[in-house]
Amino acid sequence: MMRSLYVRVALTFLLTVMLSLVLPFLVGSRINRDALLDRVHDDMVDFANSTIYIVGKLQPPDMNEALQKMATVKHYGLWLYGSGGDAQVFNAADGMAEIDDAAVKQVLGGAVYDSLQEGREVTLNELIVGFPQEVNGSRYALFVVAHPRRDMGNNAQRDLIKVLLTVLVPGGLLILLAARYIVKPLQKLTEATKRISRGDFRVRVDIDRKDEIGLLAKTFNHMAGELQQMETMRQDFVSNVSHEIQTPLTSIHGFAIELQQPGMPEEERLKYLRIMERESARLSRLGRNLLKLASLESDQYPLHPRELELDEQLRRVVVACEPLWAGKDLLMDLDELERTKIVADEDALGQVWINLLHNSIKFTPAGGDIRVELDSTKPGWVEVRISDSGIGIAPQDRERVFERFFKADRSRSSGKGPADGTGYAAVGSAEDEWTAGGAAQLSGSGLGLAITKRIVELHGGQIRLDSELGSGTTVTVTLPVIRPQA
Template sequence: MIKTLYLRVVLTFSAVVVTSVLLAFPIAMFLYTDVITTEVETGLLKVGNQLVKMSKEFEPKDLESFLEESTNLTDSYALTLFDSDGNPTAFGMQNNHFMHVKPEEVKMVLEGQTLKKMNLDYGKFQDPAKVNVGLHLQVDGKQYALFVAPKFSEETRNQIRTSLVTVLIIVLLIGSFLILIASRYIVSPIKKLTLATNRLARGNFNVYVKVKRKDEIGLLAEGFNHMAGELKQLEQMRQDFVSNVSHEIQSPLTSIRGFSKALRQPDIQEEDRHRYLEIIERESERLSRLSENLLKLASLESEHHPFLPTTFDLDEQLRRVVVFYEPQWSDKQLELDLDLPKVKITADADQLNQVWMNLLGNAIKFTPPHGKIRIKLEVQTDRVHVLIQDNGIGIRKEDQDRIFDRFYKADQSRQRENGGNGLGLSIARKIIEVHKGMIEVRSEPGEGTLFVITLPTVAYPPKQHN
């Protein structure tokens, strides 16, 4: 069994070369048979016409001696002479061998016709008696039929066969050598890919295959490098996720543990005891929200999260969210500007409600007292745009591309004070994506932030993967 690609490629290419050579020769001979036949015919006619011409000019008394001498001058052709009675005489033939000429063919030539018999069989060097031309010859008032045929000795035939075999062997050897080189060129990047794949399987994501080719193997290497980069990024995200979760859990646990120990002190004041219990309660709620958000985000990303579309008034839903946050924005004396024309959409109301809660909650948190928040609906034929804008602290340009990442906090101190865990925007974006919508942010530090959410008026349930 062939176990290496290199050997498989070499054997395949070698088989292709051998097959091509074996097929090429008969095909070439088939294509060039007419050319060879024409050349042989021209040569035989030339020899025959010269003999006829010389016989007329010199009118030899002994025609047979004349023809015998002419064949002795060259070893390239043989002659057969038929008299008027059809009796043959061979010249230049071994063992007085006669050509294969039918009586009716002899009769045709004796009557003055020229006969051409060129039945070459695709490069086979046949008996010359089967390939000939016949010419009418008249000497001393007698009629003759002169047939001229090419003369191939057995030695000549063997030399031709040997030459052809030699050429085929040389072609095969050169082709095989070139195949060995070409196969290395083909297999080398695959070996690199195999080594890189083994390293990747062992957990080493810092792999890169250097292949400068632009063919299919080059595209494969490029795809592998892209995959390795994505896996490296995924591994980094996993490590960051574990680190962030550990950090988010450790901080409230530390507070709970510390204040729990403080509560055990016998001389603690009643006022301090209540304050410590409030802190423990707040940190416990923070842990609960973190756990709930993690479970919700995992459910959304698993694509098996329940999706329950209903038709409802989006403008009314937004008003209810504003009313829910009334204590917070009233406490900061914020101005809310609502531009909410009536619009119905078909979507998962509970999921979208969480999006508005998150975005409006963030706007209230990061808008200074006496600030302004604007909520606007823009309705199109099959889409609706929800704009939530504040004039708060804004978001830096370098942070805008990352605010939707899990646990990312553009302002660590403010997020800590407000109990944020950096998962709200990640959940909001995932919900919008489930609804086949889009969320984008536009912001300038110190000038406020605008979130633009685009939703289809009818959202279909996402496809479930088995």
């Protein structure tokens, strides 16, 4: 039971309230006791002086009656000791402090006695003052003794108990409600966390508060959303990998069966073998791309930055891709690339330009154009823009083109684009094939842009894609001139 946060919070509040009442009361009682002790002591001294004056100067007819009345009015006890040590007591009460013989002798000897001057802790009930007095030539010792005040302590304790009950009963109920207000959202969060641990990433907590607990709930909901998205991506990844692997395997298996048929013409047999070779190469590329992407997404991917001429690298990549864009009769415009030097990993960055150019070539119809631009006007940064007049990308697909295996239109994988010209798919892998007939047979696996984006991020840059359906696509890569240190 004590392990419950609700009980702990409630007990903490209750103990805090009790201590906040008891401690001030004890401190205040101590201060008030000292002040009261001084006031009573001063009053007893004044009373003793008044008594000495009345007895010594006014000489009342009945001195004993006068002393009795004075002691009663002031609620003090009076002890009058003669020279022989005998005493007359007026207004005595049980529990009064006793006067020892040494004090009597001290006062009869002409000195004043004060219990506060003895150097010890004195309570209110132990206050005694003594003064010498002469009556008709005889010396007496007059002592004033404080009456017992036990009721004061008892009353204070009763008052404290009343205050505590008055505060703790309604206050305790309010504290229990307040503790529930604090703890209940945490209980919701705990239950939601258990559901997430069981794999239910759809759970959300409905806590509409503006304090730290509300912020915690908002952060929790955001985390749950991210986990749900990651789980969806994981499932899609497994599904896509299975699909990408199953398709070539099915093709290879089917053609392997066909090759076992007797009497197959040599030309058809070679055709089947070439198809099986292509499908095997496709599987190999898929495996390499998966390994490359996994390596890029790890924190230990080795980049080897060095100074390179970016404009020259772009020219080399365009020239290397000439069989692809020339075979489709595309116009390649390199603009006038300004000489630009940056510090980057040449091989990794070359993969970026190859991937982007292959995608532009793949989805630009025959007779279209591709433009490569280089802008180094921003201090410390350089921009490379690759634009094409291709079929474009639908608005709902633009944000997802950098996801692994994402293909908005499966017809893209054939390299021909949508039959009706109205659809566009996300860019796939840059591992394309070029046949002897000059037609681009691009069998993308949907990993190309994911790899591209990761390489750009590892260089401290950004990649942006702008496109309209039927109006082409522009990909902008922004890179620092000097790669930042990891």
